[in-house]
Amino acid sequence: MSRGDTELVAEAVGELLRGRCTQETVAAAERTGWAPELWAGLAEGGFPWISVPEERGGVGGTVAEACAVLEQVGRYAAPLPVAETGLLAGWMSASAGLDVPAGPVTTAPTARSVDAPATVTVQRTSSGWAASGRAARVPWAREASRVVLLADSPDGLQVISLDPATAHIEPGVNLAGEPRDTVHLDDVAVDAVAEAPAGVDHDALLLRGALSRAALIAGAAGRVLDITVTYTNERRQFGRPVARFQAVAAHLVKLAEQTEAVRMAARVAAANGGTASGPWFLDVAAAKTVASEAAGLVAAAAHQATGAMGMTREYELGQLTRRLWSWREEYGGELLWSTRLGAALADAGADALWPAIARGAVA
Structure with missing residues (x-):
């Protein structure tokens, strides 16, 4: 990665958002929670998946390039889960050997901490894996194609991926009107499970x-x-x-x-x-x-x-x-x-x- 590469990424994303992420776009998303046309523009260029390896469904690139994208997302207040899709959920999935799902993906802390007051657990069942617990303040959970979480199991820490449509989503927002939903899991079927490797916790x-x-x-x-x-x-x-x-x-x-x-x-x-x-x-x-x-x-x-x-x-x-x-x-x-x-x-x-x-x- 060179400084020039990072600047080129930032320039490309900035040019895209400058023309599409207007004050009116942000205001509308604060009412509806989502800007699908804006997401489509970023997704077409592969920008949300920068830093995720290509062999796992990403576009490659570095953490610095991913953060250059996020600087532009912050600059234009783009109402999209870009950080969650690549740098966070995408990283967890790829590191655990799971393919990164297409579309917006989200995640949130699930340890007992200042950020998340509840844990998520996963266990084997006769038909596969099921998750239980609660994930609080999950960005854009209601709009995500998948929710990727860290879950405790008898076998150790696991990376799990599930369809939010199978969970109960309690809508919420932060002060900026961005969705911060609570995902309630009651023995919800899990699409993919992999042991969290070293460095993913x-x-x-x-x-x-x-x-x-x-x-x-x-x-x-x-x-x-x-x-x-x-x-x-x-x-x-x-x-x-x-x-x-x-x-x-x-x-x-x-x-x-x-x-x-x-x-x-x-x-x-x-x-x-x-x-x-x-x-x-x-x-x-x-x-x-x-x-x-x-x-x-x-x-x-x-x-x-x-x-x-x-x-x-x-x-x-x-x-x-x-x-x-x-x-x-x-x-x-x-x-x-x-x-x-x-x-x-x-x-x-x-x-x-x-x-x-x-x-x-x-x-």
Whole structure:
């Protein structure tokens, strides 16, 4: 993977979404939960399956390229399970030797944690395998062709794939109006089961999920910065653009600082995730900590700079900031990841601190 490849992927996805994912498209999806025409455009180019091996139904590529796609998805608030289809559910399926289903696929954490209060179990029956339990806050479960989950069994941790039509789906949404459904499983037949290989477990899914949200936040923050700068330069008071007033300029500076910080952290974590072992813990923990903190600061600064206009439904800003507020908590917020990051650095000892910091910067 080269930097040029990643930039080409981002440019292609950005061009596609720029013309199709309008403010009206996002608003309509918040009412219906889904944008099938937009999904068809991305699927035609294979973008949701980047980083999934071709032999398992993906299109190949790297984690960095997949995160470049997610940056653009976040930038345009595209209401689609792109992260789940490839980087998360696609990765679990392919790693376990299962083919990645066609169409949108979704997943969510199933360990007892801050993200999911219930577990999923699977057991053999006379006719195959059956799953029980509950998966909470599953993105677009009602629209997915398959739900891929980690499930406990007497034989160990399993990767399971099931048809959501066979489960009871309790609709739900996050603050941004994106579907976050609860999937209730009561001895539901499972289409495919495979033992989770080394490196595929609850912690690895949480890590990849955190990376996906950091990339989405980086994209949304970049768009928030652009539209806020444009607005404050076009809006005039007392004969000059409001961007030239000291108080407004201070908000723009904070916006630029936080946007660049989360963008850099997310891209470093994605670039260092291209190894066989997957995303590196310290990189992702740092990226999600920075991203979750920046999400709130970016949203606050943008709304301060745009004033009442930024609060209206007619303005794009609200669609983006509601996503920032939602994504900052998914797969663990700032508190979770900063605590884990601090504990890991403390356990490694003082001599390992600088090499850990320098590794990410050099890579």
